[in-house]
Amino acid sequence: MGTPEDERSLADSLRTEHPRLWAYLTALRPGRRLSGxxxxxxxxGVFVDLDDAPGHPVFPGVGFITMPELSWHRFDDPSEVVTVGQRITCEFLGFDTYNGEARLSLRATRAxxxxxxxxxxxxxxxxxxxVTKVVPFGAFVRVADGVEGLVHFGEAAAPATMAAGDEVTVIVVGIDAVRRRLALARR
Known part of the structure; x- marks a missing residue:
């Protein structure tokens, strides 16, 4: 990441050398749905060629979706979520002045x-x-489609007693809807 001066000079360069792209990006407002x-x-992440956007001078599309914004579900590779050539609708999050692209969210368009x-x-x-993953401090357990919780290792659950793929019975200890966290204990 560059200094604020670098970002200003890149933004100035984009504004003067690619005025159509600059005008398009600065007219977008967060929350707007864009297709491409x-x-x-x-x-x-994923580059998206937005329908009404002018071409980007460097990237294959003006829109960009970071890995966390692709899906609510866990995935290892972005090609598990989208494919090249697929038509999608995303929500505009913001204008990245450093790269001159529209930051998008695909997951924001889904429940x-x-x-x-x-x-x-x-x-x-x-x-x-x-059990989907075992880490030094606990195990992640998928309890519903797109929902995983953490069983912290302690007296009740030691690392040796759980492995990825195991079917387990757990008890809900706590739910933090704002931070999207589910605390579980082994039954």
């Missing part, structure tokens, strides 16, 4: 499965799930 075609998939789960679930509820 997936132009390229990279390990760090958050965690919020739906949080409305139905309660502390003390018994759930069944699959």
């Amino acid at each position: 075609t997936v132009a390229a998939i990279e390990s760090f 958050d499965p965690f919020q739906e789960f949080a409305r139905r679930a309660h502390a003390g509820q018994i759930l069944y799930g699959t």
